[in-house]
Amino acid sequence: MINWTTKTERWGIFELAAGGPETGNPFKEVSWTAVFRNSGRMFHAPGFYDGDGIFKVRFSPDLPGAWTFETSSSEAGLDGLAGSFDVTEASPGNHGPVRVANTFHFAYEDGTPHNSIGTTCYAWTHQGNELEEQTLDTLAEAPFNKMRMCVFPKHYDFNHNEPEMLPFAGSLETGIDFERLNPACFRHLEKRILELQKLGIEADIILFHPYDRWGFAEMSPETDDFYLKYVVARLSAYRNVWWSLANEYDLFPNKTIGDWERFARIIMDNDPVSHLRSVHNCGAFYDYSRPWVTHCSIQRTDVYKTSENVTEWRERWRKPIVIDECTYEGDINHGWGNIPGTEMVRRFWEGYVRGGYMGHGETYMNPEEVLWWSKGGKLTGSSPARIAFLKRIAEEGPGQGMTPIPNRYGVDWDVAVGGQEGQYHLYYFGFFQPSFRIFTVNPAWTFKVEVIDTWNMTVEEVPGTFSGTFRIDMPTRQYMAVRLRRV
Amino acid sequence: MINWTTKTERWGIFELAAGGPETGNPFKEVSWTAVFRNSGRMFHAPGFYDGDGIFKVRFSPDLPGAWTFETSSSEAGLDGLAGSFDVTEASPGNHGPVRVANTFHFAYEDGTPHNSIGTTCYAWTHQGNELEEQTLDTLAEAPFNKMRMCVFPKHYDFNHNEPEMLPFAGSLETGIDFERLNPACFRHLEKRILELQKLGIEADIILFHPYDRWGFAEMSPETDDFYLKYVVARLSAYRNVWWSLANEYDLFPNKTIGDWERFARIIMDNDPVSHLRSVHNCGAFYDYSRPWVTHCSIQRTDVYKTSENVTEWRERWRKPIVIDECTYEGDINHGWGNIPGTEMVRRFWEGYVRGGYMGHGETYMNPEEVLWWSKGGKLTGSSPARIAFLKRIAEEGPGQGMTPIPNRYGVDWDVAVGGQEGQYHLYYFGFFQPSFRIFTVNPAWTFKVEVIDTWNMTVEEVPGTFSGTFRIDMPTRQYMAVRLRRV
Numbered sequence: 018m019i020n021w022t023t024k025t026e027r028w029g030i031f032e033l034a035a036g037g038p039e040t041g042n043p044f045k046e047v048s049w050t051a052v053f054r055n056s057g058r059m060f061h062a063p064g065f066y067d068g069d070g071i072f073k074v075r076f077s078p079d080l081p082g083a084w085t086f087e088t089s090s091s092e093a094g095l096d097g098l099a100g101s102f103d104v105t106e107a108s109p110g111n112h113g114p115v116r117v118a119n120t121f122h123f124a125y126e127d128g129t130p131h132n133s134i135g136t137t138c139y140a141w142t143h144q145g146n147e148l149e150e151q152t153l154d155t156l157a158e159a160p161f162n163k164m165r166m167c168v169f170p171k172h173y174d175f176n177h178n179e180p181e182m183l184p185f186a187g188s189l190e191t192g193i194d195f196e197r198l199n200p201a202c203f204r205h206l207e208k209r210i211l212e213l214q215k216l217g218i219e220a221d222i223i224l225f226h227p228y229d230r231w232g233f234a235e236m237s238p239e240t241d242d243f244y245l246k247y248v249v250a251r252l253s254a255y256r257n258v259w260w261s262l263a264n265e266y267d268l269f270p271n272k273t274i275g276d277w278e279r280f281a282r283i284i285m286d287n288d289p290v291s292h293l294r295s296v297h298n299c300g301a302f303y304d305y306s307r308p309w310v311t312h313c314s315i316q317r318t319d320v321y322k323t324s325e326n327v328t329e330w331r332e333r334w335r336k337p338i339v340i341d342e343c344t345y346e347g348d349i350n351h352g353w354g355n356i357p358g359t360e361m362v363r364r365f366w367e368g369y370v371r372g373g374y375m376g377h378g379e380t381y382m383n384p385e386e387v388l389w390w391s392k393g394g395k396l397t398g399s400s401p402a403r404i405a406f407l408k409r410i411a412e413e414g415p416g417q418g419m420t421p422i423p424n425r426y427g428v429d430w431d432v433a434v435g436g437q438e439g440q441y442h443l444y445y446f447g448f449f450q451p452s453f454r455i456f457t458v459n460p461a462w463t464f465k466v467e468v469i470d471t472w473n474m475t476v477e478e479v480p481g482t483f484s485g486t487f488r489i490d491m492p493t494r495q496y497m498a499v500r501l502r503r504v
Numbered sequence: 505m506i507n508w509t510t511k512t513e514r515w516g517i518f519e520l521a522a523g524g525p526e527t528g529n530p531f532k533e534v535s536w537t538a539v540f541r542n543s544g545r546m547f548h549a550p551g552f553y554d555g556d557g558i559f560k561v562r563f564s565p566d567l568p569g570a571w572t573f574e575t576s577s578s579e580a581g582l583d584g585l586a587g588s589f590d591v592t593e594a595s596p597g598n599h600g601p602v603r604v605a606n607t608f609h610f611a612y613e614d615g616t617p618h619n620s621i622g623t624t625c626y627a628w629t630h631q632g633n634e635l636e637e638q639t640l641d642t643l644a645e646a647p648f649n650k651m652r653m654c655v656f657p658k659h660y661d662f663n664h665n666e667p668e669m670l671p672f673a674g675s676l677e678t679g680i681d682f683e684r685l686n687p688a689c690f691r692h693l694e695k696r697i698l699e700l701q702k703l704g705i706e707a708d709i710i711l712f713h714p715y716d717r718w719g720f721a722e723m724s725p726e727t728d729d730f731y732l733k734y735v736v737a738r739l740s741a742y743r744n745v746w747w748s749l750a751n752e753y754d755l756f757p758n759k760t761i762g763d764w765e766r767f768a769r770i771i772m773d774n775d776p777v778s779h780l781r782s783v784h785n786c787g788a789f790y791d792y793s794r795p796w797v798t799h800c801s802i803q804r805t806d807v808y809k810t811s812e813n814v815t816e817w818r819e820r821w822r823k824p825i826v827i828d829e830c831t832y833e834g835d836i837n838h839g840w841g842n843i844p845g846t847e848m849v850r851r852f853w854e855g856y857v858r859g860g861y862m863g864h865g866e867t868y869m870n871p872e873e874v875l876w877w878s879k880g881g882k883l884t885g886s887s888p889a890r891i892a893f894l895k896r897i898a899e900e901g902p903g904q905g906m907t908p909i910p911n912r913y914g915v916d917w918d919v920a921v922g923g924q925e926g927q928y929h930l931y932y933f934g935f936f937q938p939s940f941r942i943f944t945v946n947p948a949w950t951f952k953v954e955v956i957d958t959w960n961m962t963v964e965e966v967p968g969t970f971s972g973t974f975r976i977d978m979p980t981r982q983y984m985a986v987r988l989r990r991v
Contacts (some may be wrong), residue, residue: 089829164784321808348980349938351918355938357982395877430807430839431807431838447845449839452842
């Protein structure tokens, strides 16, 4: 058999399926790739074995029009297959994969800005349909547009349930077969990635993580590479995929920087879409200046000062700063998971006004030990509503993202100010509680002024217009912002 | 005339007064010092001109017993005056001057620990009797045992009232005479220092500061030295004096490090009591490793992370860390004066458990523009009551001060722990809100455990005793501490 998608849309998924050998180890013993051509351009996409004698190649075309494909394989029956397909314009809501834009920011490939607001459910696709569907229902009502999630299941506090499926064949009881993958587990993962895509959520796929009882964190380099090529071949055609090489790359006992660099090379060689790529730390940062790193994926390394460092990190790496872990809202015993909503929202704002992107997670204890940060389920914290409010404020802001506004008059040493200088200035006062503020801006500019309560989610316009040095009364409360918009 | 104190107590004040020339400029033209002898020991004390033809020498004897004095002067009538006086034991409550103890801490000279808890009323002695007495009444009810205060009046926001007296002769209107001091202004200052002493409050005397409209911040080096010798001669016999060379040494347009070093030398040469000495920064820290610096007097240099730096600063300078300015509780426009009481108290605790000493100040706006931080008056903030609670907790703690307890089991990366290892462990959780905590201590030790709410000022003992690794339930609130006391 052979069949393929004869018509798809720009940034949709083309899939070619063909029958091939079931004997031996088709995961390892059959090579299978395809070349895709359009308008004189050419892309290579690796294929993969999907079980039951079926081999597949997927590809996400980046332009509308007529495309052709042609396969190569070590197997005669899979070699030289060729055909063509039509690609239509993208349907509404399909903006393509997310790219770096304007050095520090993101935009979808069609140019639409992407204001990354992540959350984290590390092992949510390993929890069974009931909980996974609850997670999707929660996400449908939440402000998040990126999900940090692992391919492998998770072994850790509050995470001792055995998943229904593993990415490799076999099981803990019968022994895991590191020579064969488990296509059913990946089909399930893909279904969830597609459901996220329909919700407008990017899937930040964590390829390796250290919280493990199955042996996935300590596989041989050959098995790591075998697994990685398979994942990339399967997932790269999903436009909402980002590659996160690791959660906490520095906690693997047996992996070196050389391993991570090799993984990055494998991804780049096998991902014709060139999805975003990064790697996440526990202690020391990865060297984000490496050319393959598209953006910084940061876990805060200081217990106290987190997103306030965005300004410094932007200058250091000149790439988008995504703080995927600034500590989670919750009340567990660990200091990475017990800040209140007020502090989570404060960290979001401190990062946002500086031109960074923050990630959320929630770790409130409950008798079922279903904590959002790993299993998904329901959100009970106070930060998501305020993060939605911030998202609304951001949508009203400059499309190209927030740029730090310099302290030109020496008076703003104590406040983060971002926006687009001369047009839009957003001041965030964090834990300070001024009863008034003296602002100084270029006297050639005239602004409307609004006082924003980021916690109570109100925006109040101050009557009149303002220029030069002027005083604005404020309510002696924490978590206030002031927005200046040029008249 | 000549008269002197024939009997005083240990660390009390001996004063010798003698008539001398009134003509010319007695402040400058007459040299006058005395030598004090007891038990084979000898101290030099400089004298000063107190106006109206009266010259004085003061001295604070550090041992009980029989003492003698003998003067030297350029003036025949003041030269060679000699006599003796008796010094009794110190009366109750008189513990002598404060000294550095145990590298990072303080104790009075009699060995009584001094847990420094400062506050700040920069110009309180320039506000007139009514307000100054209100300040003293407030201090009598407050937890503070150190007052940061200037010799010179202050010119700044909310500080435009002209003082009744200036330290130099003359006035703004008639012109200030930088060749002559104003003894009446100093007598008033001394009265206030003595009143503080009676309240158990150390007077941290700021000798220079930059907030000035009179010219005191830009005097010539000769005038600086002239003034400084006079202040030291007058004040060093007050046992509760500390010398702070400057508030914000780095904001003086005309002073160099060489000037500050010369000032330190002048103080050391003229202060027979060897009071504590430091200097306070705005931006860059002074080089606290200088031998004359007895302790670090710090203004936080980071807007967000302040007293959490105590551990690092202790290791860097190996001297007591006093954060005199960690930001003030208040609601003014400036970021150095608008944190809420919760944040002030959090900074006190973060500093305290790490073995540092914190300073308070209050800057709530009011229609009279009488802000505690500069003028004194009344305290209206929420932090002083909680600082009093912390003081009580500290008094129940190890007398030698708090020592950071190492994170021996790797589990306490997220919490500051101080005390005396094996005897007394105090954990402070700051803005985190754990619902429980797993503690790990040496299994050879058994502890009683108390959960402390530092904001609501409660201490609850957990039933039982605990050892090794154990779980303690906590109330999912911020600003909690846990105290372990060895059984």
